Structure formats: structure tokens, C-alpha cells
Amino acid sequence: MRDIFDNSYARLPDRFFTKLPPVPVAQPQILRINDALARELGLDPADLTAEVLTGNALLPGSEPLAQVYAGHQFGGWVPRLGDGRAILLGEVTGDFGRRDIQLKGSGVTPYSRNGDGRAWVGPVMREYIVSEAMHAFGVPTTRALGAALTGEGVQRERRYPGAILTRVAASHIRVGTFQYFAARGDTAGLRLLSDHCIARHYPEADGPLSFLAGVVAAQARLVAKWMSLGFIHGVMNTDNMAVSGETIDYGPCAFMDAYHPRTVFSSIDQQGRYAFQAQPNMAVWNLAQLATALLPLMDGDPDRAAEEATRVLESFADHFSPEWMRLFRAKIGLVSEEDGDEALITGLLSRMASSQADFTATFTALSDGDASTHITDDGAWNSWAPDWTARLEREPGDHRKTMRAANPVLIPRNHRVEEAIQAGIDGDHAPFHRLVDALTRPFDPRPEDRDLATPPKPDERVLRTFCGT
Template identity: 90%
Template sequence: MRDIFDNSYARLPDRFYTKLPPVPVTGPQVLRVNDALARKLGLDPASLSAEVLTGNALLPGTDPLAQVYAGHQFGGWVPRLGDGRAILLGEVTGDVGRRDIQLKGSGITPYSRNGDGRAWVGPVMREYIVSEAMHALGIPTTRALGAALTGEGVQRERRYPGAVLMRVAASHIRVGTFQYFAARGDRPALRLLLDHAIARHYPDADGPLSFLAKVVEAQARLVAKWMSVGFIHGVMNTDNMAVSGETIDYGPCAFMDTYHPRMVFSSIDQQGRYAFQEQPNVAVWNLAQLATSLLPLMDGDPEHAADEATRVLEGFADHFSPEWMRLFRAKVGLTTQEDGDEALITGLLSRMASSQADFTATFTALTGGDPGDHITDEGAWDSWAPDWQARLAREPGDPKATMRAANPVLIPRNHRVEQAIQAGIGGDYAPFHRLVDALARPFDPRPEDANLATPPRVDERVLRTFCGT
């Protein structure tokens, strides 16, 4: 195979990473290869063998390394984190532009912090399913290029089958990457990192303040998109926030079934720091840590630089609010703007919360079902529907088509993901493959996948998700 890798991150000084190969595994076996994505990256899908997917063999031109970074985890500062179970193989330049290719679960690195550096099959399947679903929903995200079983067990609360995920990202540069060098007072490294990130993601940015503004906008739009589909990241630490504006690190993530703004699934989020409605606020908090890290690179008086950075951070709402309104207007069939639209939308959401309505099913019912089956509080639907219908009457075009394009029928429902994982633990991967295939068509599912849209029964509900490390 020709050498298609061009590894710009590996050309940064060695204090940015540790170069080392993946740790070999004993019994690699392909679980799934994303053929279409491979071709977009300029890769031959046939080259993604079990040996390559697990790191036992390396594609020509790879330059494997583990990146170092720091981060705030649930608000607490950790001065050195880094890729504890991941190896960046390199960067390819295909039809989708420059992309990182990384292995997750590829063995111990200097940043493993007493961990084993491995992943078991459950988190690998979860990330494959959810990240590819997010892509199909049109939400910026890392993607799954392939997954393989290792033939080895991984000890967690019990022994599980081991697996490795091959992940693709615009980059793996995190807020925590900037924090690492800022905390060490390494201004030359900060400058190199900033220049690299600008060249990689925002070539029209002019300096640290302009770069910050670009990241703020990208994150604001991303979180608004999360909110529009009921997605809860679950662990929005600064080391899990990519400056590219992609969703990264699918640990205890979940899509809501029953809607509530305070919904939390992550088993480690005991205080609700990363609850559904808190995600915009957390994004701003994380971006403030990025701004603080960039201050040493800003010219002029430090107080003035801090004021300018604060002004940029305050602009988060200027990007988030219009994007949130655009997305939720479409979800109720609106493409034009009127002053009462926000009250109309929040009125629906408050009724959904009080009725414990299913988030996805309620919005899809607006296009032709009976939303009153979901908004069950007495009089709640009847007190909202007339205003909505009057608003639709003033809307040009086809509101139902607008809603069908904005409201997915299929999402990765927690109970379906868990069913696929449990089947996989037992050696049956058919539910996993079926779910990945179905979620590639979230707005127009095949008739045979209709049951995947059904909300869980009470006994099927999954109310806690786990990180899997």
C-alpha cells in the first residue's frame, strides 16, 4: 500500500507525546469495518485486517504516539492525563480532509495511571454505535473506522472480552492539551500548539483571541445540536472537549427516552454536573479554561487581554441561542421567525417534562401521530396545540416535511445499545450490526427496523451508563 500518512502532530517537539507502538494482542478478530469511511480516507477497506485494527500490524507511514494533556475532571484539576489507552497512529488526507486515525484500547502507555490500557467490548460497541449514529444525524463527531476483538480478556467488575476501536477525528487536540502546557508555564509549547491548531482547524484565525472565538462558536453550535436530539454527553471534562468542535469520547453518554431537563445517566456524575440542561453552561466553563490557557499568548496589558477573552466567552450565547432556536423551530415545523416562537417551544418542552413524555417519540408524533398519547397531563396537549396549529398556518412551504427532516425516528436508545452489548458479551454480534446499519437511516428507517424506534418498557429502561475504563 502506498504511504498516505502525513503526521504533522508527530513533527511537534517530543514533550507533546511519547512515541511507542500499540501493545500486541494474541487473538485478533475483525468485528466490523466501516468500508465507506475507509474509502473516503483513501484507505482500502481490505487493508483493515484484524492485525491492523488491533495494532499488531501498522499501515505504511504510521508514526504511533500517545498524546499528553491535562484537564479538569468534574471540576477537579488533574495536571497530567494523556492517552492512557490510546495510540495515535497518524494522519491521513483523503476526501474528507486531514484526519487522525487512533486506536482505543491498544495497551499501556506512560499516561495509563495504573490502568491496563485496554478496552472491553461493551464500550467499544457503544462508541461505534453512538458515534456513527451521531454522524448520520448530522452532528460533528469522531467516527468509527473499525473494531476488532483481541482474543484476550479484560478484567473490570468481571472478566469481559477485550476489543479495540479504530477511531477517526479531525484531531485529538483538546482543551486539556492547552491546559497542560499553560500549567507548566511552557509558553513556547503553547505557541506551537496554537499555531498547529489554527493551521489544522481554523486557518483564517488571527492569533489566540481569534482562535478562541472560533472554538467558542464551534462548541456553541455543537452543544445546541446535542440538545436538539436529546443527547447527554455524560462526562464533559476539559480533556473530553475537542477544539475542533467535534463530539469526542463516548463514555457514559446517552440519548434521553423520558424527557427531563435535569436528566443524568452517567454513574459517576453524582451531583448532576453534566445533566442535560447544564451542558451549555459546562461548555462555557470549559471554554473559560481554554481562554485562561491562552492568556499568556495574548499581546498587551494582561487585564485588557482577560477582558477581551471574557467578551469572547460571553459571545457563546450569541451562537448557541440562534442555533438552538433554528433547530427547535424546525422540530415543530417552522422555518420562519416570529416573536412568540420561543415561548411556543418551551411551552411544549415543559409539558413534555411534566408528562414524562418520550423526547424522540413526541417530536416524531407531531408529523402524523398523536402527540396527546405522549403529553398525557390533563389538558396539557389541548392547551398547546391550538397555538401551534395557528402558527403553522402562517408558515410557508410544507411544515411536515420540515419536521420529518428535523426529527429522527431512530436514535441509539439505551436499552437497544445495552441489548447489543449483552449479546456481544455472549458472542452474538448480530444485534450490534443490525443497530449500526439501522441507525445509518435515522430519518427514514426501513420497515423492518420500526421496532427499534419504540421507547423502552418499564422493565427495559436503562437509567445508568458507565465509563468503561
């Protein structure tokens, strides 16, 4: 079998990573293979055996390594993090560009910080389900190439079945990767990393400042897409922000059921730092840490470099706001622009909040012309719908087609994800497979999958999510 990897990150100096193989597992067993993604990457799905998906065997040309990085976690600085339970196998190239293939849950590394380096089936299922759904929604994201069971137990609050996720990403380079080298005063390392990322992700950039501008624009558009779906990342630490502009590290993530801008799901986010409405501001905060790390590579005058970087950071809104408006216009059936559109959209969202309306179901109902059964606060629908109807009358085109293309019917409902995980703990993987299959068609589900769109009953609502690492 030919070598399938071209490992540009492994060609960087040794201080960027530690080379080591995955830790073998006892009884590897395939849980799921993403055949379509494998073929897209030029791989034969038949080569993705249980041994390969667990790291017991390596594909030709693999150079396994764990990347080092640092980061701010909930605002607190941690000078050395790194891949504590992940191994980068290598990079594949083709018409799609360059993609990392990584095992997540593959055993202890030098960066494990007293952890076991393993994952259990719950977070593996969650990331597989949610990342593939995000891809189907058209959101830049890491993806799931496969998942496998290890045949070993993993001890958390109890003993769970072990599992490993095979993850694909444009890269696994994070804001925290830059912070690691900056904190050590390693300007040479910073420059190598910056040059690597420019060549890989932003070839139009002519230096660190324009590289920063590219990351700012990509993150602004990404977070706008999150907001349009009611998605809450849950742990927007700087080590969980990829400079490529992809969504990465699906830990205590969730899609809102009842809409409220201050919604928090993560059990570890006690202060609401990463609440739904806070996500744009937190993205800017993270990007400011990237800018700070890059300052030594910018203008020789520190004050001028800081001013230039600040101007780039301030451009976040110039990218976020138009994308947010474009997405939410489409969600209410609009493509053209009028001055009153923002007030129309925010008026709808405020009524949804006061009615505790289900985010996804409300917009699905709106696609059918009437969301009055969801916006139930006294007079709320009747005080908004006439202005919306009048605006649609001035809008050319097929309004319902626009809305149906912008509003998924199916999302990974929290209670459905939890059902799949609980069944998986007991060895029943059918709910997991059903959910993954259904979410490949989130805008036009099959009739037999329509029940997955039903919002949870009050006693079914998931109020807290967990990292589950």
C-alpha cells in the same frame, strides 16, 4: 503499498507526546469495518485487516504515539492525563481535509495511571454505535473506522472480552492539551500548539483570540445540536472537549427516553454536574479554562487580555441561542421566525417534562400532526396544540417535510445499546450489527427496523450508564 499518512502532530516537539507502538494482542479478529468511511478516507477496506485494527501490524507511514494532556475532571484539576489507552497511528489527508486515525484500547502507555490500557467489547460497541449515529444525524463527531476483538480477556468488575476501536477525528487535541502546557508555564509549547490548531482547524484565525472565538462558536453550535436530540454527553471534562468542535469520548453518554431537563445518566455524575440542561453552561466553563490557558499568548497587558477573552466567552450565547432556535423551530415545522416561537417551543418542552413524554417519540408523533398520546398531563396537549396549529397556518412550505428532516425516528435507545452489549459479551454480535446498520437511516428507517424506535417499557429503562473503561 504507498505511505498513507502525513503526520503533522508527530512533527511537533517530543514533549507533546510519547512515541511507542501499540501493545500486540493474542488473537485479533475483525468485529466490523466501516467500508464507506474507509473509502471516503482514501483507504482500501481490504487493507484494514484484523492485525491492523488491533495494532499488531502498522500501515506504511504510521508513526504511533500517545498524546499528553491535562484537564479538569468533574471540576477537579488533574495535571497530567494523556492517552492512557490510545495510540495515534497517524493522519490521512485528502479532499476531506486532515483526519487522525487512532486505536482506542491498544495497551498501556506512560499516561495509563495504573490502568491496563485495554478496552472491553462493551464501550467499543457503544462508541461505534453512538458516534456513527451522531454522524447520521449531522452532528460533528469522531467516527468509527473499525472494531476488532483481541482474543484476550479484560478484567473489570468481572472478566470481559477485549476489543479495540479504530477512531477517526479531525484531531484529538483537547482543551486539556492547552491546559497541560499552560500549567507548566510552557509558553513556547502553547504557541506551537495554537499555531498548529489554527492551521489545522481555524485557518481564518489571525491569532489566539480569534482562535478562541472559533472554538467558542463551534462548541456552541455543537451543544445546541446535542440539545435538539436529547443527547447527554455524561462526562464533559475539559480533557473530553475537542477544540475542533467535534463530539469526542463517548463514555457514559445516553439519549433521553422520558424528557426532563435535569436528567442524568452517568453513574459517576453524583451531583448532576453534567445533567442535560447544564450542558451549555458547562461548555462555557470548559471554554473559560481554554481562555485562561491562552492568556499568555494574548495582549501583553494581562488585564486587557482577560477582558478581551471574557468578551469572546460571552459570545457563546450569540452562537448557541440562534442555533438552538433554528433546530427546535424545525422540529415543530417552522423555518421562518416570529417573536412567539421561543415561548411556543419552551411551552411544549415543559408539557413534555410534566407528562414524562419520550423525547424522540414525541417529536416523531408531532411530525405526523398529533402528539396527544405522549403529552398526557391533564389538558397539556389541548392547551398547546391550537397555538401551534395557528402558527403553522402562518408558515409557508411543507411543515411535515421540515419536521421529518429534523426529527430522527431512530436513536441509539439505551436499552437497545445495552442489549447489543450483553449479546456481544456472550459472543453474539448480530444485535450490534443490526443497530449500526439501522442507524445509518435514522430519519427514514426500513420497515423491518421500525421496532427499534419503540421506547422502552418502564422495566426496560436504563437509569445509569457507565464509562466502562
